Amino acid sequence: MRAHGSRHPLGYALSNRYSVPMPTPTSDAPAARPTGPVTLQQVAERAGVSSATASRALHGSSGTRIVGEELRKRVLDAARELRYVSNAPAQALARSTTSVVGVVVHDVADPYFAAIAAGAMGVAREHGLLVMLAATFRDPELELDYLARLRAQRARAVVLAGSGFADREFTRRLAAEVDAYRADGGHVIAVGSHGIAADTVRPANRAGAALAVRHLYDLGHRRFGIVSGPRALTTVRDRLDGARRQLRSLGLPLTPSQVVDGGFTREQARTAARTLLTGPSAPTALVVLNDVMAAGVLAALREDLGLRVPDQVSVVGFDDVPFAADLNPPLTTIRLPLADIGTQAMHMILTGPTVTPRTVDVDAELIPRSSTAPAPAPAPTP
Amino acid sequence: MRAHGSRHPLGYALSNRYSVPMPTPTSDAPAARPTGPVTLQQVAERAGVSSATASRALHGSSGTRIVGEELRKRVLDAARELRYVSNAPAQALARSTTSVVGVVVHDVADPYFAAIAAGAMGVAREHGLLVMLAATFRDPELELDYLARLRAQRARAVVLAGSGFADREFTRRLAAEVDAYRADGGHVIAVGSHGIAADTVRPANRAGAALAVRHLYDLGHRRFGIVSGPRALTTVRDRLDGARRQLRSLGLPLTPSQVVDGGFTREQARTAARTLLTGPSAPTALVVLNDVMAAGVLAALREDLGLRVPDQVSVVGFDDVPFAADLNPPLTTIRLPLADIGTQAMHMILTGPTVTPRTVDVDAELIPRSSTAPAPAPAPTP
DNA sequence: ACGGAGCGGGAAAGCGCTTTCCCGTAAGCT
DNA sequence: AGCTTACGGGAAAGCGCTTTCCCGCTCCGT
Known part of the structure; x- marks a missing residue:
């Protein structure tokens, strides 16, 4: 199988340490994988070509340089036999990409x-x-x-x-x-x-939130509540801002008490919803700034507050994550093509x-x- | 990204140390970043040390070698000023890890x-x-x-x-x-x-599936249906096998018609459920091999088949993914601590x-x- | 027959690090 | 003092690739 057992790999490979000619012990084990990852050099030796050629054969790119049919095949075979995969870090270093x-x-x-x-x-x-x-x-x-x-x-x-x-x-x-x-x-x-x-x-975070508000408004809702997320997030700001503007332009400016922070998590939102729905003029329309929180809100409404959705309270979510349609009830939401x-x-x-x-x-x-x-x-x- | 032709052939050896007192041109541009990624070499030069020292100062490890307080600081400062981050591929190559x-x-x-x-x-x-x-x-x-x-x-x-x-x-x-x-x-x-x-x-795929079966059996169910996944998946095989064994030991051996492939996706499962629930002795108990499919099954039951869960049909899922509790109705399932x-x-x-x-x-x-x-x-x- | 031009291959220079030697200096002993 | 140790630093050898040169061929045109 190994047609080049007698090759004398002088120069490159040995040049550094071994100045004394030695019998290259590894060379007669047919397909036995040497210790550690196989290198291009080993593939090249097995194919009886230089590492330059091996490199070119394996990654065809390198300018317009083409490796002869015969050699290319030898290299490819050797690589396969040794289960060679090139060392990506080394490649990255050399190519600098x-x-x-x-x-x-x-x-x-x-x-x-x-x-x-x-x-x-x-x-x-x-x-x-x-x-x-x-x-x-x-x-x-x-x-x-x-x-x-x-x-x-x-x-x-x-x-x-x-x-x-x-x-x-x-x-x-x-x-x-x-x-x-x-x-x-x-x-x-x-x-x-x-x-x-x-x-x-x-x-379209702003426009999406506006859409949500508009939808609820068109359904006749006038008392809004918003379950927001951490204000530090620009996504939250944008969505909140979109809702706020739309409400204002509808003549229903938002007051601080209408907005609670649901922390962008189901559990926090569930708690937050309880706060929001408490009090004299509780909202009938909830805009929840993402679907994960909406799941929590729905749970709060159903299980903690005993309010029926959508009969007593309407809620719209944001994102349209896959499970939105499976919530109880199926969630009206603002879809973003995630x-x-x-x-x-x-x-x-x-x-x-x-x-x-x-x-x-x-x-x-x-x-x-x-x-x-x-x-x-x-x-x-x- | 790469500056080739202009390099001095002996660049490395020479540029290394300024044996000749020279104004080190780079050092007076305070934080002006040279072209391309900053190298350790550049950091070393700016700190006036060898790259070996720079390396040691930045990655302290290297045996027990310790870099002097003074030099270490100079290196760290230089690195920070140049926003240096080491080239991971190069590092990987050198360390071979x-x-x-x-x-x-x-x-x-x-x-x-x-x-x-x-x-x-x-x-x-x-x-x-x-x-x-x-x-x-x-x-x-x-x-x-x-x-x-x-x-x-x-x-x-x-x-x-x-x-x-x-x-x-x-x-x-x-x-x-x-x-x-x-x-x-x-x-x-x-x-x-x-x-x-x-x-x-x-x-515990097998044991989990057995648990599901047992739960339904204990509730009095005797007609089972299984919404499975692609048989080629070992996870599916294991779960299916667990259910099958449990059923057999309960004296209710599974027949092929009781099992349908829900493809591990919501939609396919929804379709599959329709098949399963059709016919004379439709099952009253469904074991669905994962929660995603269970969502589809629930949808099929509710919207396509008009069957009430759990009154007419009971279903248990598998995995307890986060949304399982939010489904309609909340899904009984086998929890795996994912x-x-x-x-x-x-x-x-x-x-x-x-x-x-x-x-x-x-x-x-x-x-x-x-x-x-x-x-x-x-x-x-x- | 002869001087390119092309082509295919190899030698070797890097790529940017780490780490092994090696070395000068300052302690630490006797 | 003289000698051994540390100690901290630098030179340089690699790590495993890619790519630039360079070189020997063969093939052509004239």
Whole structure:
């Protein structure tokens, strides 16, 4: 099998240490894998060619250089026999480029991010990219950290899928890190507003929230309540702002007591909802700033408060995560094409960075289901 | 990104130290970043030390070598000023080890995998590991592919979180790839049975399914239906087998017509449920092999078939994904501590590979909710 | 017959780190 | 003093690739 057992691998491989001619002990074990990962050099030796040729044969690229039919086959065979896979770090170092992209989310377990990530990963697969997924668990500090680590990895691009944080100082630091990354040849894509100049995929958060309000208003609701999220998140700000503006333009300006923070989690939202629904003029219409919280709100209404949805209270969610239609009752919500967001971000990576940042807008759409209905008969006002 | 032609052939040796007193041109541009990524060399120059010292100062490790207080500070300052992050691929090459671990799942958007991934990522974060997430979309071929790519990346370990495939030939190839990976110093952790010898986290799929059956039996149900998944998945086989054995030992052996394939997706399961519930002696008890499908089944029952759950039909799911409690009605299900599974797998990575494969068992638990109730009065049997 | 032009292959220079030697200096002993 | 140890620092050898040169061929046109 080994046609070149007698080759004398002088020069390169041995040049460093062994000046004394020695019998190259490894060379007669047929397909026995030597210790440690197989190197290109070993493949080359087995094929009886130089490592340069082996490299060219295996990665055809390198300019227009073509390896002869015969040699190419020998190399390919040798590689297969040895189960050779090239050392990606070494390759990255030599080429000074990698095929990994980073995706930074708040939490993979959150269906919103899971869906976006899934969209991104689909595209990554199609294009042979590897995805490094980083979850910040909503800690801005970690976001910065991961960005630096991704820069260290020489990730070709990173998608900042989590919401931005509305914090002056943080934004400054983020921008600095992003600049550094870009200066190194990296490409940053933001989902939503992060306060940085970068290619961005911008979901219609404001318009979506306005849609939700409008829908409820058209159903006759006049008493609104909002289950918000952490105000520091730009996504929250945008959605809240969209709702607020729409309400104001409808002549129903929002007061602080109408808004509670549901922490973007089911449990907190459930608690928050109880607060909101307590008191004399409790709202009949709830705009919940994401579906995960809406699930909590629905639970609160049904189990804690004993209020019927949509008969007594209407609620609309946001995002249209997969389970929205399975809630009780099926949730009217503002759909964001989540997988698309991931896909779009990925496509921006594929087309590479441009001189001026691009923005692709992603529309929101109202998906009416059974959690909304006409407002109940008005309370007995004399 | 790469400055070639202009390099002095002896660049390295010369530029290293200024034997000739020279004004070190870079040092007076305070934070002006040179072109391309900053290198250790540049940091060293700015700090006026050798790259060896710079390396030691930045990564303290290297044996017991300690860098003097003074120099260390100079290096750290220089690094900060230049926003230096070390080139991970280069580092990986030199150290021949990385801090990335791979996690291979079927689909991130599936809450089952999302939860496992989240658990794993939490641990990864605590230990400074970077996670490469690969989604196979249930294509075995891709699983092999990713494993090879992860090997190429010199990922320190990989977690095979997706279900195994019960296919002789595939298993053989997987084993070969895993062996190659291990021979290269990698560490493989499997979740569930993959037919390979590796550390594994083993969820109680059989026992869980038995639990589900038993629960329904105890409620008086005698006519069972099972919404299964693709038979090729070992997870499906195990769960199905668990249910089947339990039924048999209860004197109710399963016939082929009692089992339908719900494809592990909501939509397919919805369709499958319609089939199952059609016919003379339709089941009153449904065991659905995962919660995602259960959502579809519930929808079918409620919207397509007009059957009340649990009054007319009881259903129990599997996994207890986060939204299970929010379904209509809240789903009785077999809980698997998903995040734990991810955590455990990660911990096995941290403790490193052992001579003989370890197994950690993960228990399943019945979570009774409102989708199950005593069997309806038996059909009029004379 | 002869001087390119092309082509296919190999030698070797890097890529940016880590780590092994090696070395000068300052302590620590006798 | 003389000698051994540490100790802290630098030079340089690699790590496993890619890619630039360079070189020997064969093939052509004239």
